[in-house]
Amino acid sequence: MGSSLQLFLALSLAMAAILLLGRLLLSWWVMPYLAYRKLKSNGFSGPKPSFPLGNLNDMKKLKNTDSTSSSLSTISNDIHSTAFPYFSQWQKSHGKVFIYWIGTEPFLYIADPEFLKQMTADIKGKNWGKPNVFKYDREPMFGNGLVMVEAEDWVRHRHTITPAFSPANLKAMSSLMVDSATNMLDRWTGLINSGHPEIDVEREIMSTAGEIIAKMSFGMCYETGTKVFEKLRDMQITLFNSNRYVGVPFGKFLNPRKTLKAKALGKEIDALLRSIITDRSSKPSTGEPEKDLLGVLLVENTVDGRKKRALTTEEVVDECKTLFFAGHETTALALTWTLLLLGLHPEWQNQLREEIKEVLGDGKMIDATKLGGLRKMGWVMNEVLRLYPSAPNVQRQARQDIQVDKLLFPTAPTFGSMLFP
């Protein structure tokens, strides 16, 4: 009896081990390889990968070579080659569309707008999902916020959030933005006048953008909002330093301390946000909902005769985090590059100063309805975003095999389109 039990246990363990191995082989080898074969049959090539890192080592090597050879004394505006030297190198050998691997995950790199138009034309948006490979890694930052949700959930979230960005709402928030920007500029003037003219512009703008988004999100609860955003920024930096092995088998276990720190921060942030939401929800209603982002997310609509919020509390928490991450660094980076480029082109500084005087006048108050009249400012911002896109690529994954003319886009790979000229 004893020995048959032992045999049974041994067989069960062996079976479980075989099943686990089979599952790992399927997800690390068979599925990616099949997707790769389908992509190759479309005629795409790419750098040769190795198991289990894919092309990560080549990326690291090319990045190191580039950082030692490039010089910051000349500004070519070719940020793509500086930030992504491996993509530039592979473009030279494989063209503007090619396959590369991060760990055991195949990616299709796309830097050809015509190709992109062709592959997305007539295909319903819901057939393109958000990449599975980043879900675990981005969860503490975005949860199930807009950047991560798909299909009907995306429609529901988007429908709820859109009113927050109506021209009337943005106009109401413009004075908050002017206040924070004025404080920052006063600080800079103080530094210059005191004989310390060295200013870390990126850092200053990043913290001002954080302050603005905290006020936009929580209005009067801005103090607690700022605490949340300091923690969010800390989490972002921690995650950025810890997710070097996305796509590599067991990659999430390679930086356990940082991953755990990010998770712990995530929990603290969620708890802080939940307490802000509870405070707001328990405040006696004055009739008019608050106009800040949180107020918009908490609006109740009548469904089947009952007042109901479109988003659950967890979803509101996730949207608050999403708006911070999506809206804070993007804007701050765009403004920082703008100042750098204006520093290099004083003639454009003069043109913009003239335009601002003409359209908005000399006063400290800004009439937000007149901002649309700043045409040259628009040209400058567009050029900055063209040369230095703050969100340089957008990624999607087909939710089912998608056939476009003779091309087949299979489900497993992530399609990343680069927004560079």
Ligand code: HEM
């Ligand atoms: C220069 C500034 C900005 C740039 C370059 C930028 C860029 C982008 C890009 C490329 C996407 C598409 C991402 C994807 O679908 O995978 C996106 C989405 C998004 N952005 Fe921005 N963004 C900027 C400012 C902002 C601001 C200020 C906010 C909010 C306060 C914001 C909130 C969002 C949200 C919520 C999404 C998801 C939209 C959706 O899926 O429906 N962004 N942004």
